[in-house]
Amino acid sequence: MKQGKKKMKAETFNQQEKGIVWMMVDTAANMPVTIYSESLGVKAPEACYRSAVWAQDSTRLIGEEYLLNAKRSSLEMGMPMGVFHYSSSIGVKGCLSNRILKEENAEEHGETIKLPKYLPLKESLGSVIRSRRSVREMGKTPLTMEQLSSLLYYGDGPSGRFDFNTFNNMPPTATLGEEYIGTVRCSPSGGGLYPITLYFVAFNVKGLERGVYTYLPLTHSIQLIRRLSERDLEDYNRISNFGINIENDTLGIAVYYVYSLYDNSRKYGDMAMQFAYIEAGEIAENIQLTAAGLNLAATDIGGYEKGLTEDFLGLDGLTRHIVHLTLIGTKK
């Protein structure tokens, strides 16, 4: 729509424009004059009531508290010490390079399902980026295992190797082997710590039992957390009302981005949470673009019940938190 100045009669203005202009003026006028309004004694009306509506315990939003306290000064030693410790400690690197053992162990106990190879994405990157849209109306055709594999692989799958021993020059040991190798993935992560784990609820994937699963990227497998009965589905629908245009019985999968605070906060301190949100976004965008490239329907969702869904997925909500959600299905 072309915008610009336009002459009109007062009558037309009153009928057509006044309502929306009034709302915009009202919104703008009620923005706090400054984030320091509390200490300066300047308070716009909205700041007087928002503590009751939005913020907890004060007139500040949690986000304001965080931003005002993040990176206060380079004299704060927490983060540099954490980073130094991680860069110099061979113990830390040993742990990171051995992460794959955890997944292999799960595999040996027969709890995992190996995913088929991901599909090639043939469209050009430019056209996929341009064509991506949030698609909320989905069809009832199930997703295939190859599509599931591709969404998880391009989202957060393994795509390279990284030698942790470059600077330390440690000799080979029986415990760590010849090389101290870690795996890097399709999405970037601060320090290669990968604090985001993908959980997903599979509703309609051909050849896969309905259930809650987690993605094991290093072995490109999935692990069943629990099967879902009809009763469980009812529970899910009760806690998951995603709004108009989204019908739960058309969903293929719901991908939850789960943040393990202690996976990266030991290194990054207060910056860790910021990194986690960024990283969830990076994975989510890869998943969105993969969905677009495979002609699937996908939409990100902020409107989920965090605590109740954590219960549903079997997360404690203390060390592991849902930070984002993407719904995916076939197109209508």
Ligand SMILES: Cc1cc2nc3c(=O)[nH]c(=O)nc-3n(C[C@H](O)[C@H](O)[C@H](O)COP(=O)(O)O)c2cc1C
């Ligand atoms: C963090 C985030 C949260 C979102 N939450 C919702 C949501 O709860 N419900 C919804 O229908 N769409 C949601 N969306 C999708 C946006 O509405 C959508 O991306 C936006 O309208 C732009 O449209 P597009 O994705 O088609 O380009 C969300 C997107 C993001 C990135």
